[in-house]
Amino acid sequence: MSAAPQERVDEVRSIVRDVLGNAASKIFLGRIDAVLNDWAGGKMTAAHACDKVQKMVGLFIGEDKARHIGDRCAMIVMRESASQNK
Numbered sequence: 001m002s003a004a005p006q007e008r009v010d011e012v013r014s015i016v017r018d019v020l021g022n023a024a025s026k027i028f029l030g031r032i033d034a035v036l037n038d039w040a041g042g043k044m045t046a047a048h049a050c051d052k053v054q055k056m057v058g059l060f061i062g063e064d065k066a067r068h069i070g071d072r073c074a075m076i077v078m079r080e081s082a083s084q085n086k
Contacts, residue, residue: 002084004039004040008076009040011076012046012050012053012073013032015073016053016057016069019057019068028056031056035052035053045080046077047077047080050076053073
């Protein structure tokens, strides 16, 4: 796996923070940042990172917010997957 473009990682990070607002603690956001940093470093794919973030949010915050994150991140995951298949 290759490293992800930082602008896509930042875009997902922004989406997550926008959706969660004040519902998440700094510690929880730090754990999400760790997952996104693994994606940025090429340790996992965009699909795996977004799925992991969704599961974390669904488990600790709520399914509605997790679904909303998934919906908003779907295009980023598809773009990332398409660029890796070239």
